[in-house]
Amino acid sequence: MNLTRRGLVVAGAAAAAWPASFSGARAQAANTIKIGVLNDQSGTYRDLSGPGSTICVRQAIAELGSLGFNVEVVQADHQNRPDVGSTIARTWFDRDGVDAILDVPTSSVALAVAGIAREKNKVYLNSGAASSDLTGPACSPNTVHWTYDTWMLAKGTGGAMVRAGGDSWFFITADYAFGHALERDTANFVRAAGGRVLGSVRTPFPGTTDFSSYLVQAQSSRAKVIGLANAGADTINSIKQAAEFGLTRRGVKLAGLLVFITDVHSLGLQTAQGLVLTETFYWDLNDRTRALTQRVRANMPGNQPPTMVQAGCYSAALHYLKAVKEMGVAAAKASGADAVTRMKAMPTDDDAFGAGAIRPDGRKLHPAYLFEVKQPSESRGAWDYYKLLQTVTAEEAFRPLADGACPIVRG
CATH class of the missing domain: 3.40.50.2300 (Response regulator)
Structure with missing residues (x-):
């Protein structure tokens, strides 16, 4: 009988404590x-x-x-x-x-x-x-x-390449929404500036490591610029293999349409030097x-x-x-x-x-910045990779509001 009574007392105490504990947890979650x-x-x-x-x-x-x-x-x-x-x-x-x-x-x-x-x-x-x-x-x-976004990247890097004489393009594009949007937006800028798009090829994502056949197609097009509508490891591998093929030595320009400082670090300045790219943040800006x-x-x-x-x-x-x-x-x-x-x-x-x-x-x-990757002799040390070519104001860097077809914006 005592055991039963003791058990009831413990159970009653636990039951009494539970609401307070639960209430405290709920109050913490609410805040x-x-x-x-x-x-x-x-x-x-x-x-x-x-x-x-x-x-x-x-x-x-x-x-x-x-x-x-x-x-x-x-x-x-x-x-x-x-x-x-x-x-x-x-x-x-x-x-x-x-x-x-x-x-x-x-x-x-x-x-x-x-x-x-x-x-x-x-x-x-x-x-x-x-x-x-x-x-x-x-x-x-x-x-x-x-x-x-892809519009900003296309205007920054794509526009700069066309102004520098790169008026014919071939795209190597990651086959998903990002790659498609980046190719589309860049191609629009190229054509608007009087350039031509000679072709494109889409690469499986994720999982592509060998870009040799795609680079051969790009070279065969005789385009002055190969636009890399990809990112991360895909961009790194594309640039490395293009260097191995000697494409840049033959006068072909590579447009890394989305290049991060970590990509440049992986490539090394010897390979990445001279790349023109657009970013909105650089640690040493x-x-x-x-x-x-x-x-x-x-x-x-x-x-x-x-x-x-x-x-x-x-x-x-x-x-x-x-x-x-x-x-x-x-x-x-x-x-x-x-x-x-x-x-x-x-x-x-x-x-x-x-x-x-x-x-x-x-x-x-916010502003965007057109950078060029430094030559090894220009770098002062680790991660000192960019020199600033141009600052694009916040108002100019991104697609005009009226051109976006956003359904929540009233005209």
């Missing part, structure tokens, strides 16, 4: 903003995105100090597959209480995640994917396209970019400086959390679209991109 960093953690885009993006998000949180609410960060590998990325996004939103997803390189995955974020009324801050469709036909009140790099670099993989994608994750997280603080956690969690609206109403300013703004179509505006 927590949960950010999911979704990207390539193991494949083609790991170095330019991957763990470094998560580190940069955590840096933004640390710099904001006491916000009056908690911030939790989770990360996952989408393996550059739309089905995997979609499953993770739905699980995060439906089960795990994630309020905002950041990064998401690979445009096919990005477009899928944008649709899910809109369906679930959550926040999606894209830094890694390039397709300009994210602020065009696929724009959403829940999405901000933060760092760069000015005092603010150098200061950010100094704060984050010790935690970065291989002690590398941030890429523009990783810097974009820092900048986007910083601005989002400022908006949450201004509007309140409850309101931000209740409606991702309202949180994005608040972000659009606030000017942006940070050490990655300086002052900027977010347009009604979700396009984040």
Whole structure:
């Protein structure tokens, strides 16, 4: 009888404690903003995105100090597959209480995640994917396209190559949404400038490592410029194999339409020297970019400086959390679209991109920069790879609002 009574007392105490514990957990969750960093953690885009993006998000949180609410960060590998990325996004939103997803390189995955974020009324801050469709036909009140896009890259690098005499082009294009958009946007600039597109070939993604047959087709076209509408390891392999074939020695120009500083590092200056490319962030651009790099670099993989994608994750997280603080956690969690609206109403300013703004179509505006990769003799040391050729203003760098066909923008 005593055992039974004791058991009842213990059970009663546990039952009494459980609601208080559960209530405390619920209160903590209600006062927590949960950010999911979704990207390539193991494949083609790991170095330019991957763990470094998560580190940069955590840096933004640390710099904001006491916000009056908690911030939790989770990360996952989408393996550059739309089905995997979609499953993770739905699980995060439906089960795990994630309020905002950041990064998401690979445009096919990005477009899928944008649709899910809109369906679930959550926040999606894209830094890694390039397709300009994210602020065009696929724009959403829940999405901000933060760092760069295919229109910007096409105008910057493509336009510069045509002005320099590269008036005939052949494209080697990664066969998914990003590659298609980059080829399309660049071809439009080439033709508008009086140039010609002599052909293109599409390469399987992911998984292509041998670009020899595609380079032979490009050479056979007799185009002055081979446009590489790819990224990451695909770009690195394309440039290396083009050098082995001696294409540049024969006068053919390579247009790396999306080249990151990590790609240049992998190639080495001996191979990459002279490449013209467009980026929106370079660690050694000015005092603010150098200061950010100094704060984050010790935690970065291989002690590398941030890429523009990783810097974009820092900048986007910083601005989002400022908006949450201004509007309140409850309101931000209740409606991702309202949180994005608040972000659009606030000017942006940070050490990655300086002052900027977010347009009604979700396009984040900041300057872009045309760089040339230095010769080995010009470099002062590790990661000193770029010299600035031209600065493109925020207003000129991205597609005009009226030309995007974004359905949420009223004409």
